Amino acid sequence: MTPTLTISRLTKRFQAVEALKQVSLTLEQGKRAALLGHNGAGKSTMMKIVLGLIPFESGEVSVCGVRPGTTSARAQVAYLPENAAFHPALTGEEQLRHYLSLRGESPRRAMDLLARVGLAHAARRRIGTYSKGMRQRVGLAQTLIGHPRLLVLDEPTSGLDPVSRRDFYDLLDGLAAEGTAILLSSHVLTEVEARTDRILILSGGELVAEGTLAELRARAALPVALLVRPAPGQALALAAAFPQGTPGDDGILRLA
Structure with a gap:
């Protein structure tokens, strides 16, 4: 089976700065990978390349078997930023009905999507009254409109309380079980260790470590006195x- 995402020897420069250096990784269908690293490590740059938003100097990137940014790739990828913006006067249902209509799908799917992310009870409330956790769930519901094969999430639980974080990861677990590949960035190892299949660590634009948490712990074992x-x-x-x-x-x- 072809991996949902394949990156091989990817290099990206911003003038004299090498933001990504010979990065290679794969992400299979239904797998969840957490991309960790300090600010400036290259996480956002990699995500922008996967989404087809910026070009790269060398290497190969395949998203669902095609080059990122193509019509085919865009149709199979969804993205949720750290702080998704919505019109505060719209209700959750109106927000989704609008984008369903733009896609040519039945607006009636809006309630099904909101129910899936646990927001059916707030469907007719204005988004301006939602908590951040609720807004993130609206954003996740919106990403599901196109039935994505790859879901890219940039710090999706930043600023959420512990209960909202748990609920959000429960939703991601369900999507992965259905076959969606998930690539998410985070600063917090303890948050993602139990809810992802692989951990990818970037430092200075290089992929310095990858594997399961158990593998990384064994690899980095240091003597203790x-x-x-x-x-x-x-x-x-x-x-x-x-x-x-x-x-x-x-x-x-x-x-x-």
Whole structure:
């Protein structure tokens, strides 16, 4: 089966700055990959290239088997930015009905989409009254209008409370189970570790590590040393309890 997203030796420069350096990765159907890295690591640049918004100098990028930015690629990819903007006077239902009409689909799908993201109860409320978590769910519902094979999410849970984050990832789990490939960026490893299949770490434009969390932990395993200072009169007892320890001149026992 052809991967939903394939990137091979991708390089992107902004004048003298090399924003991406020989990056290669694949994302299969129904898989969730988290793109992590510091500000300026190249996450947003990579996403813009995948979406076909900016060109690149060298390498190859295939989105659903075609070049990014083509009509075919755009029809199969959806994007949700960190802060999706909506007209505050529109209701959630009106927002979706508008874009369904532009696509030539039945506006009646709006309620089904809102129900899917848990917003049926607020369908006729103005978006200006929604919390950020609710607005993100409207945005996710809008991305589903085109039945995307690849969903690109830029910091989708930034600013959300813990319950809203959990609910949002529950929605993504359901989409992945149906076969949608998901690429999302985040700064928070602890947030994505249990809700993604692979973690991709960018630093200075390079893909410095990738794999499951367990694989990354094993690969980055560092020696750990524990220094124990015994209570007065307990040095011999401590040494007997931990014969593998190395006593120091100051009485501290080193356990490695």
